[in-house]
Amino acid sequence: MKKNKMMRLASAMMVLTLMSTSVISGTFAKYVTSDSATDTARVAKWGVEVTASGTLFAETYKKTVNTPGDGNASVSVKSNGAAGDNVVAPGTQNDEGITFAITGTPEVDVQVDVDVDDSIARIFLASTNGAETLPDMTTGDDTDYFATGEYEPVKYTLWQNKGAGFVVVTDTDDNLVENVGIATLEEALEGISGAYSANDNLAKEVGTLKITWKWDFDDNNAGTYDKQDTLLGALAANTTLVPAPNPALVDGTDYNLTTGLTLTVSVTQID
Amino acid sequence: MEKQNEQKNVDVKKRHGWLVAVIGLLFVAICVTGALLASRLQAHATKDKDIIALVSNVSVASEKESENSTEVQALAADTAEVSENKQETMAIQSSSNKTVSSPKSQQTSIIYVEEEVEEPLHPNFEVQDDTKVWETTTEVDIFKIRYENGEAMVTVDGMSDKVIAPGTGNAYTFCLKNTGDTLLDYTLTMEAYFMPDTQPIPIEVRLKGYNGTYLLGADDSWVDVLELNTVEETAYLRVNRYAYYTLEWQWPFESDDDAYDTFLGNTAVDEDLTLTIVIRTIATGDDMTTQIIQTEQVITGDNGMLFIWIALAASAALLLVILFLYRKSRKN
Numbered sequence: 001m002k003k004n005k006m007m008r009l010a011s012a013m014m015v016l017t018l019m020s021t022s023v024i025s026g027t028f029a030k031y032v033t034s035d036s037a038t039d040t041a042r043v044a045k046w047g048v049e050v051t052a053s054g055t056l057f058a059e060t061y062k063k064t065v066n067t068p069g070d071g072n073a074s075v076s077v078k079s080n081g082a083a084g085d086n087v088v089a090p091g092t093q094n095d096e097g098i099t100f101a102i103t104g105t106p107e108v109d110v111q112v113d114v115d116v117d118d119s120i121a122r123i124f125l126a127s128t129n130g131a132e133t134l135p136d137m138t139t140g141d142d143t144d145y146f147a148t149g150e151y152e153p154v155k156y157t158l159w160q161n162k163g164a165g166f167v168v169v170t171d172t173d174d175n176l177v178e179n180v181g182i183a184t185l186e187e188a189l190e191g192i193s194g195a196y197s198a199n200d201n202l203a204k205e206v207g208t209l210k211i212t213w214k215w216d217f218d219d220n221n222a223g224t225y226d227k228q229d230t231l232l233g234a235l236a237a238n239t240t241l242v243p244a245p246n247p248a249l250v251d252g253t254d255y256n257l258t259t260g261l262t263l264t265v266s267v268t269q270i271d
Numbered sequence: 272m273e274k275q276n277e278q279k280n281v282d283v284k285k286r287h288g289w290l291v292a293v294i295g296l297l298f299v300a301i302c303v304t305g306a307l308l309a310s311r312l313q314a315h316a317t318k319d320k321d322i323i324a325l326v327s328n329v330s331v332a333s334e335k336e337s338e339n340s341t342e343v344q345a346l347a348a349d350t351a352e353v354s355e356n357k358q359e360t361m362a363i364q365s366s367s368n369k370t371v372s373s374p375k376s377q378q379t380s381i382i383y384v385e386e387e388v389e390e391p392l393h394p395n396f397e398v399q400d401d402t403k404v405w406e407t408t409t410e411v412d413i414f415k416i417r418y419e420n421g422e423a424m425v426t427v428d429g430m431s432d433k434v435i436a437p438g439t440g441n442a443y444t445f446c447l448k449n450t451g452d453t454l455l456d457y458t459l460t461m462e463a464y465f466m467p468d469t470q471p472i473p474i475e476v477r478l479k480g481y482n483g484t485y486l487l488g489a490d491d492s493w494v495d496v497l498e499l500n501t502v503e504e505t506a507y508l509r510v511n512r513y514a515y516y517t518l519e520w521q522w523p524f525e526s527d528d529d530a531y532d533t534f535l536g537n538t539a540v541d542e543d544l545t546l547t548i549v550i551r552t553i554a555t556g557d558d559m560t561t562q563i564i565q566t567e568q569v570i571t572g573d574n575g576m577l578f579i580w581i582a583l584a585a586s587a588a589l590l591l592v593i594l595f596l597y598r599k600s601r602k603n
Binding site: 030031032033034035036037038039040041042043044045046047106107108109197198199269270271 | 392394396398400405406407408409410411412413414420424425426427428429430432433434435436437438439445451453455472524533535536537538539540543544545546547548549550551552553554555556557558
């Protein structure tokens, strides 16, 4: 009986196995396909740097070259104001000046902007309507007056180095930006601004810019501007002017005793 | 002795009773078989009526011919009668021709047999964009090497590498196509990741499906690129149908974090910061189908229900044997 039962069970299992093969064969009969697509990108390089170095003005200037320097023995000009109170005077200059450099090779288009602050200051002296109303402090005569057109003693020069050494910049009219007033300097600096293409080497396209200045001492011993320089010095020292200017001189209108500029260099991606 | 004879008679009567019963049963079986056979032959008999008529007409024509030959032998001048007889014979023969053709066609039976047949299908699925057909792993152009502004001026240039930068973006369209002969189910998934993953890149995306609705984002909104990892679209494609999908991405030019954008750009000078997007599709379908086909089977002759003939023959043979044995037992 056991054998029969086992035989029946084995037969039943065999039948079930045979039946299940039809089900499995139906399941395996299926189409499956897969596809995929991929893409990768990296962030575009920026790497633009603007660096500045040097100073324009100082508290003291050397005797022999009259350039900024330390050491009282060699100083010919020295500020007696508070610390950090820079001065300029006839015969002073700064040939090293201040430099700023733009470097980098960005993979995007950029806009280089050199902006000069509108509140720049310049040393100047001018007589009213060009008439002889300014006291001549050089003769010692209490009745001597002189007239002058607008006199701006501190002159600036703009230099540019694109890898071949510093050369004086030319403005849009192809004039050298050399020994010019601050307004001309401002215009030349803003002329450096411009758009540059992706992958331009900014060190070669813009390079390093340098600003120097000079207050000529005596115009090659001609003394052309001695009266203006003396009056400006007297005004800076609050010396009583003799003769008295007629009309009185107005600070900011007829003269100014400070100079300086603030400029901003920026590099921005163009959309 | 009498009792023995009586017992014998009873036994014989019993045997005879059984015998009669068996014979009766066989007789009934023969009758039923004969009835079945008759009903089967009736259809053929109706169709074969003309065959039977042909047989009888042929016999008449033969008689007529014999008569005609007798008359010819008797009176050669009676050609009209002979002719008439001939015409009559010809008429009979022509009518016999007509009937020949029709029964011939009615000698057969047609039945329709349905059977299941497995036939192979040819499913085929393709994904492609405007430049290439995808394969198992395909590099596509979701990103670009160069990007232009609205004035067709190149403003971003990766030289030989695909790059992304503030202000860049692109739209990538791909098409899923059923080029086979059976319906396909498909699943679309996506993946996005940064390398290194510690420097996320502020890329935004949106994904539009085949019916114009957005799977991610909307007409006026975008989502972070990592949301692509949540995409799982399932649908089906009928034969010769296709479905378009469009993936758009952008790195906003004006963002609230220019400092971070600049940081990424500066970091990229010394180290590659990458974004990878992967699009996957899986399509499934049947490659076999079962069809029910109907075929005509023409049955000629009368081979059907052969068992009836066998049953009749066997019944008759059995009856003969029984009768033989019965006679023998009676003699004994």
